[in-house]
Amino acid sequence: MDYSLAALKLLCGQLKGARGTPSQSALTLGGILFQRVWLQGVLVSNDDEDRLLLDDSTGIVELNLSGDFRQRQWKTGMYVMVVGGYFVRTGDIPVIKVHKIVDLSPFPDREAMWYLEVLEAYKLFYQPLIEDFI
Numbered sequence: 488m489d490y491s492l493a494a495l496k497l498l499c500g501q502l503k504g505a506r507g508t509p510s511q512s513a514l515t516l517g518g519i520l521f522q523r524v525w526l527q528g529v530l531v532s533n534d535d536e537d538r539l540l541l542d543d544s545t546g547i548v549e550l551n552l553s554g555d556f557r558q559r560q561w562k563t564g565m566y567v568m569v570v571g572g573y574f575v576r577t578g579d580i581p582v583i584k585v586h587k588i589v590d591l592s593p594f595p596d597r598e599a600m601w602y603l604e605v606l607e608a609y610k611l612f613y614q615p616l617i618e619d620f621i
Contacts, residue, residue: 489513494523494570496608502573502581514573517617524573524583527591527601530565541583542570543601549582556588566592567578 492513502524505514512578528543530550537552539561550569552561561567568591572584591597 488522488572492520492522494525495519495521496525496605498605499526499528499543499548502546505573505575519616521615522572523570523586526583527568527571527597530561530567532561532563541567545602547580549580551582551584553585556585566598
């Protein structure tokens with residue numbers, strides 16, 4: 488994992504535009520090279536396979552928890568912030584290998600603010616790079 492590449496603040500729906508690169512260790516989104524994403528959303532469960540899913544109302548991603556994160560009691564309905572490596576899987580929903588997860592449920596304004604944060608990051612940082620790429 489190349490930690491010199493920033494974690495992009497995105498909505499799950501935006502991840503559909505991500506494409507692989509020849510190096511196979513990174514992805515690109517409109518010309519922006521990345522490996523990690525920063526998402527926020529509500530935890531939902533999939534009873535069939537007992538996996539943790541994050542839904543931000545634009546899409547769903549699977550969360551791959553490891554180590555200490557597995558010890559915590561993550562409950563359906565929690566609003567969380569997640570940073571982690573993004574992996575596309577053919578024929579299945581994308582997966583995030585979680586590096587950081589924080590329960591933001593006690594802060595009800597976080598969800599409304601998140602959409603503004605993503606919009607601001609897009610307009611200030613991502614849009615100029617995407618326009619240069621096109």
